[in-house]
Amino acid sequence: MEPILSVENINVYYGSIHAIKGISFDVRQGEIVTLIGANGAGKSTTLNTISGLLRSRTGSITFQGEKLGHVPAHKIVSKGLALVPEGRRVFLQMTVEENLEMGAFTQNSSTIPESLEQVYTQFPRLKERRRQIAGTLSGGEQQMLAMGRALMSRPKLMMLDEPSMGLAPILVEQIFEIIRSLHAAGSTILLVEQNAQAALSVASRGYVLETGRIVTSGTGKELLASPDIKKAYLGG
Numbered sequence: 001m002e003p004i005l006s007v008e009n010i011n012v013y014y015g016s017i018h019a020i021k022g023i024s025f026d027v028r029q030g031e032i033v034t035l036i037g038a039n040g041a042g043k044s045t046t047l048n049t050i051s052g053l054l055r056s057r058t059g060s061i062t063f064q065g066e067k068l069g070h071v072p073a074h075k076i077v078s079k080g081l082a083l084v085p086e087g088r089r090v091f092l093q094m095t096v097e098e099n100l101e102m103g104a105f106t107q108n109s110s111t112i113p114e115s116l117e118q119v120y121t122q123f124p125r126l127k128e129r130r131r132q133i134a135g136t137l138s139g140g141e142q143q144m145l146a147m148g149r150a151l152m153s154r155p156k157l158m159m160l161d162e163p164s165m166g167l168a169p170i171l172v173e174q175i176f177e178i179i180r181s182l183h184a185a186g187s188t189i190l191l192v193e194q195n196a197q198a199a200l201s202v203a204s205r206g207y208v209l210e211t212g213r214i215v216t217s218g219t220g221k222e223l224l225a226s227p228d229i230k231k232a233y234l235g236g
Helices: 043-050 073-078 096-102 109-122 124-128 139-151 169-184 196-202 220-225 227-233
Strands: 005-014 017-027 032-036 060-063 081-084 157-161 189-193 205-210 213-219
Touching (some): 032 220, 109 139, 196 227
Parallel strands (some): 032 189, 032 205
Antiparallel strands (some): 005 017
């Protein structure tokens, strides 16, 4: 099967800093693929480059058979690629429902009610708080809102950037349960996460980044069982 997303030999710079050094990987339909690594390894930079927020000097990014090199970020969303950004970045002064409707800006307005119902089925908490101002939600609820907002664009691939960051352990468990249920419902997911244990436990496959390079890859189970990965990332 052709990958839904193929990243080939990308090199990304911040000024003179070489942040991503020739990485290549792919994501196939129906998979959860995770990128793990320490802070500063280049995980978020990779997602921002796929999203069109940053540009690679070399190589290519292909999504559903189309090269994205010169496609503006807002057009990439309309092609079915949604990013849930690090830090959630919901619209704090708007209600939950207004935030969700913002996620559907690429969709025909006639599909919005159906998409809202699907999101509310997936996230009953958001339905309860649909009229609440987003800034008054807890961190976990804001993360659910950010994920729900991305789902409103009906993505073919959903990219999650550090969804567990800053959350209490019980909320981290909830978020990963939601990731499992999204996957079970048919979502294809590219997951960037510092919590390697949680990420690898849900992932079909994983790639380990160190200082902008992929140093190893394998199935989630293989990486969880690897002595090197245990030592470096799992406290084993």
